[in-house]
Amino acid sequence: MGKMNLSETEREELMSMQRSRTMAVGQVRRARLILLLDGGASRAAIMAELRCDSRFITTWQMRFNSERLAGLYGRHPGLAPRPDLAGLEARVLDYTLRRKPSDGSTHWSSRKLAAQLGMAFMTVQRIWRKHDIRPHRLDTHMVSNDPDFEAKAADVIGLYLNPPLHAVVCCVDEKTAIQALDRQDRMLPLSPGRAESHGFEYKRNGTLSLFAALNVATGEVLGKTAPRHTSAQFVAFLTEVVSAQPRGKEINVICDNVSSHKTDTVQTFLADHPKVSIHYTPTYSSWLNQVENWFARIQRDVIARGVFTSTKDLDKKLMRYIRQYNKQALPLKWKYSDPSRRIRCNSSGSTDLATH
Secondary structure, three states, X not given: OOOOOOOHHHHHXXXXXXXXXXXXXXHHHHHHHHHHHHOOOOHHHHHHHHOOOHHHHXXXXXXXXXXXXXXXXXXXXXOOOOOOHHHHHHHHHHHHHHOOOOOOOOOOOHHHHHHHHOOOHHHHHHHHHHOOOOOOOOOOOEEOXXXXXXXXXXXXXXXXXXXXXXXXXXXXXXXXXXEEEEEOOOOEOOEOOEOOEOOOOEEEEEEEEEEEEEEOOOOOEEEEEEOXXXXXXXXXHHHHHHHOOOOOOEEEEEEXXXXXXXXXXXXXXXHHOOOEEEEEOOOOOHHHOOHHXXXXXXXHHHHOOOOOOOHHHHHHHHHHHHHHHHOOXXXXXXXXXXXXXXXXXXXXXXXXXXXX
């Protein structure tokens, strides 16, 4: 019987641990220690063979004597070293926001940045998601340079929020050069697992301009097509807007400041119709005109994927959409999707706002 009073089962287990190639190094080292102690090896010999100190021998000898094999397992096993997460995030953000790929690419992909920094691409993706960074996305913006931006914007927004009593507020604009495109190849219809497909080749059958006036209070739209968008056509459409309202009704028209809206013909019309007043949106700020929202709808619903055999066919389909839309029209309700992007003053003290 050795000095550690090992049973046959304990000896076999310790020998198995000593031979193991998968067990943790610390476990193997402790098993060797107990076998050496049981064999009568001196402390000096054990310290030389295991490269340990006397405290290591005493600690695990006492642990084995009190708990036997169970005492050789660490009570508080150490965790794998964790990377500096804050530093890792800082490196990823620095490369993403301030540097460009060396291969000439305009932006980083997660795999390209991961290869650059020597990490898993999923780590890059997690950091991007955490900070809401999407390098693959690209938005466009237009900054208004109108020195009277604040006053003009307040005038238009005031009409939306507090319209004059017993008056009509209409947003007027024209969608120009709508092409009547006819596809030369037959359309492949929508089916399970396959999107609707249009032939690449098309035939141009002319263009039309669509004038539209959106009633802010009701959401209803008055529309008219014309071969061109001239000042005369704009005035003719304003005449229709006036005719659609009760006689003597005050009408406030919101429109952008394109040149065709400011000609002598328009001024003559306003002089002949004192109940009509025009409120111009600031430069590069047509997004303040609610009818632009409606133009986006008709573009998506009718124009983008439409097939038109002629300008007459285009006119018929546009007018049919307007009639159906007016049956269930509702006023627009705007709200800030991101309050941090409200209108604010820039560093020079003037007011501007980038539109998206």
